[in-house]
Amino acid sequence: MYIDRINTLMAADILSWKYDEPYDFYNNEYSPEAVSEMLEDSYFGVFDTEKRLVGFFCLGLAAQVPNDKYAYSKQYIDIGIGMRPEHTGQGNGFSFLAFVLSYVSKTYGNIPKRLTVAKFNLRAIRLYEKFSFRQENEFVKGSTEFVTMIQNDIH
Numbered sequence: 001m002y003i004d005r006i007n008t009l010m011a012a013d014i015l016s017w018k019y020d021e022p023y024d025f026y027n028n029e030y031s032p033e034a035v036s037e038m039l040e041d042s043y044f045g046v047f048d049t050e051k052r053l054v055g056f057f058c059l060g061l062a063a064q065v066p067n068d069k070y071a072y073s074k075q076y077i078d079i080g081i082g083m084r085p086e087h088t089g090q091g092n093g094f095s096f097l098a099f100v101l102s103y104v105s106k107t108y109g110n111i112p113k114r115l116t117v118a119k120f121n122l123r124a125i126r127l128y129e130k131f132s133f134r135q136e137n138e139f140v141k142g143s144t145e146f147v148t149m150i151q152n153d154i155h
Contacts, residue, residue: 070139076114119145
């Protein structure tokens with residue numbers, strides 16, 4: 001696998017991904033603003049050895065869920081991830097997340113990491129727990145409950 005910055009074509013591809021229920025919560029709508037956000041913020045594409053886009057991740061503010069209930073502290077680097085829908089639910093998440101976390105550690109050093117995940121997404125929560133992330137806090141935005149998970153243990 002390898003990583004590259006998101007470009008316009010990659011952003012349009014990612015914004016077209018459609019997930020089955022209940023993960024359709026993660027579906028996006030294509031718009032010029034959504035593409036611009038992905039190009040301006042810290043978004044990266046993850047590619048397989050055949051140079052196919054298999055997923056993406058974002059860092060910092062782009063990985064946070066804006067809300068008025070939970071204040072994100074600055075001592076963590078926030079990470080958001082997404083995989084192409086046809087790669088989810090097949091055991092690919094472990095190697096994908098391991099690759100992303102390795103990149104983040106090599107690039108930013110031993111800074112503690114934080115993920116924010118919808119509370120219903122037990123599949124993702126179980127994956128994150130395999131990497132020593134533990135639930136830190138919960139908050140609600142709209143009708144969705146979110147969990148922040150932190151990793152202080154460096155791998």
